[in-house]
Amino acid sequence: MSKIEVKAYGAQAKDAALEPLDIKRREVLDDDVKIDILYCGVCHSDIHQVRNDWGNSKYPVVPGHEIVGRVLEVGKNVTHFKEGDLVGVGCMVDSCQHCDACNEGLEQYCENGATMTYNGKDKHLGGHTFGGYSETVIVKEDFVLSVPENLDTKATAPLLCAGITTYSPLRHWEVEEGDKVGVIGLGGLGHMGVKFAHAMGAHVVMITTSPDKSEDAKKLGADEVLISKDEEAMKKHAGSFDFLLNTVPVKHDLNPYIQLLKRDATMVIVGAIEPLEEMHGGSLIMGRKSVAGSVIGGIEETQEMLDFCGEHDITCDVEMIDIQNINEAYDRVTSSDVKYRFVIDMQSLKN
């Protein structure tokens, strides 16, 4: 298979800074869409992978799974996209497409393992996949999403990961108009959780450790702000939530949040791919409560989410950077110093 050389940015080793690289992409196959990348969001997991925090990184790591761009070229079997279309690619670029999960439109839970956009196993070229911190990407049509043209394009990029990660559990656990929904943690994920829950008609409570985030949370659509360190306030809200979306990305104590749930209600963890502090069995037992997890969403649901954003005029709050500033941006993400997502203007790579 012939290969195309593409400019990218990536890390050559665990503690190395990201730097310019040349990578190889496959040629456009019959089912493929070649995308000129306009914008790529910076997800916290990009940093985990670059730093090999999960022990499964392959170098060079070219991160990026919040990709928005325009179609440059399509393979001969492609029917849904044509040159010039505004499209997106999220965390997956392929899956087996025949297991039960794939058949149910849940490619993220593919029983044979979905192919991740970067650091996944490259079925075509061997080696591993390279993500969106690059000029172009070539992706099977079935994993390409259509991005609404009516939105601010640069602010749509993080929808592909932060957006679907929060949208999917709100839908799966059937959040409805009037439900009292708590979103725990106001970062890249949390700010999207607030926007979606608000747009779905829920009474949204932002639950945060930081009183200084109150004003922002309300601007994003929160009806109330609950400071989790305020024990009195936490007591007042005890047993009152229909659903909790927990976006905290680090190890933490679930017990105070479980106390907030109504009987039979669920808290869904979407951020902490980490061991959690000791949970008390009694806090689940006394109220038939659940703690669950959820990862991104399937392709069909990701398209649904993008369409929902188009209809409700929802985008992410972003801070734009040039690719040359990526290492500094990583440091700022690590210290939670971003409102709420960095997006790389990929034009900066091409100049």
Place this chain on the structure above:
Amino acid sequence: MSKIEVKAYGAQAKDAALEPLDIKRREVLDDDVKIDILYCGVCHSDIHQVRNDWGNSKYPVVPGHEIVGRVLEVGKNVTHFKEGDLVGVGCMVDSCQHCDACNEGLEQYCENGATMTYNGKDKHLGGHTFGGYSETVIVKEDFVLSVPENLDTKATAPLLCAGITTYSPLRHWEVEEGDKVGVIGLGGLGHMGVKFAHAMGAHVVMITTSPDKSEDAKKLGADEVLISKDEEAMKKHAGSFDFLLNTVPVKHDLNPYIQLLKRDATMVIVGAIEPLEEMHGGSLIMGRKSVAGSVIGGIEETQEMLDFCGEHDITCDVEMIDIQNINEAYDRVTSSDVKYRFVIDMQSLKN
């Protein structure tokens, strides 16, 4: 209100042995049923309460919430029971009967607090309630269950707690014929979980640390036995369970069991009213899995369970003791040396 003096057995203080006591019961009120106690099961929580392990015990503690007996007398408003009827009383003797939980038949989650059979707040006499280690008990009709006459009566007593604790989650999470259900831990709760899941048509796997429990588990209705310390065997069963009923009564590691769940499946904790070891967020996230809790069941469902037992000829495996041997029995329960529930023949108290 006039009071009746009744013989009982209880503990006068935290570290005291159980000994004969005289306690006061209320007179029979219009809505009450007076029961001559024939048998009372010994639940692990009796021991926790006697020893004040949960810090909320009130002395003297007269334990016992697996009560079976015959009706001696009924109040004038009582319509469902008459003298001589075989009846049972479980963990609750009252609740507010007007909150949402009570209105849904979920008195165990009463928002104003159900009245526990012992160590609950006694609404009539003040002080606290006394349980079934006694000659008689007087209970509001709405909290009295009808016990099928076709079963071995002494072996029905533990159905009132161990039975409903395992039956309720199997029903609530809609275990169906053909489902692969794992029951973790083979004790008082676990052995009932196996019987119920088997009777519901599930493919039942007993999951235990003890290979020497295999034969017993199969006699109880398990189709397979999985030794949780056998890493190879655990790997073979990974991602294959539709439902897990976790009856382990002590602090333990949930992670190996979560690995056994299918996508979207739930493990329900019914035994460990304790802090649990650190759970890994990723184990829930990668498969949209849930960990939940459940406590006993409502009155209507407890009756349904007893009727189910009558139809399917299900009772507990019990070892009979006299009340005079209760302290020794506690030591044996603590060291898991009982198959699978002690039941006190209350005749021994009356002699």
